[in-house]
Amino acid sequence: MFDDGDVCVETDFWQNARLADRLPEDAAVQAASSATRMCQAGPSVGQRAADLGGELPWLLFGALALLLFSRMLKAVWLRGPFTEAVARRLSVLGWCVTVGTPLAGLIVGWSHSWLVGSMAPIVGSGPTVTGPMVLILAGLAAVIMGKIMREGVRMREDVEGTI
Template sequence: MTEDRKMLEPMATVVSVVLRILLAVAITGVVVSVVHGSWGGFSVCIADELSSSSATPGGFAAESGAQVDSIPRYCAGEPDAHLRILDALSSLPSSLLLISGLYLLHRFFRGATREGVYTAPTASRLRLVGWWLLVGSLVVAFAEANARAALLAALASNVDFSAGTVLSMWHFPYLAVLTGLGVVTFARITRQGVAMREDLEGLV
């Protein structure tokens, strides 16, 4: 499997190192928060991207022909558990998707190194990475949009939690979806190539 290992480098090593670094940072952050009890002490803020004003804020001067817009930002100085959870849900799912995606990618590289690149299990692991990225990015984007909309509705009296607010907060993950579709397609091609190679080996 030496040739297969060479084909997978340096990506396999980079994924392994980055995954370990992210896990170490995440575990350290959780431990520090628990020991110091800082998780409940920070302020919760969100910008109302749905509303803007052309009134020039004090202290900000625009060049001739340019305009400064004001976007309100709401902060809860002493947020309760509900607001802290909404604030966490507005960004934490992306981090979890990144770490879990790197783990699946690391698992794919490790299996490909051990069993070979052109094998059915390797193609299956690659397909799992593609579907995880494709479906996961959509779910995460929608979940975070819901959390941001709920947080804004809780802090701004002129904003209601509604489908329109959620859709306005939702940013479609075009790159992640296209990448996921590409990986799924490549996994299908790889599986087809594996089947053709097995047929040829059977004939020989």
């Protein structure tokens, strides 16, 4: 964030267009001929934060998901796979992935949109949700498997209680 380098952003707003005139950008912004890549020579703190907002949410989401996954694996290793703790941790991991994927994608989309709008104010694009949205299905599958495992644990406890 305190780097002295340029801040660059790519946009697909003008992907199929070749512009004869220059974009309505600031004097410090350099745009490629196809206008899909813009770089700001002396970015503001807000532009640096928006550039960081394009990477940081996915890194934090990945770190949190890996932490929850490692806790689940540790519970499997210590207590066995069919226990209440494993089922609960699998459900927590599933909800984290289900909610965290669109949330991180929305934050990245907002940051990207704001950065494009700050470099070419007239032509900024609206916020989009980026990232692999198929992870939402994987998260929901983990939540469902956690509930199935929880019922299996209860059934096993009932069988052990009657024997």
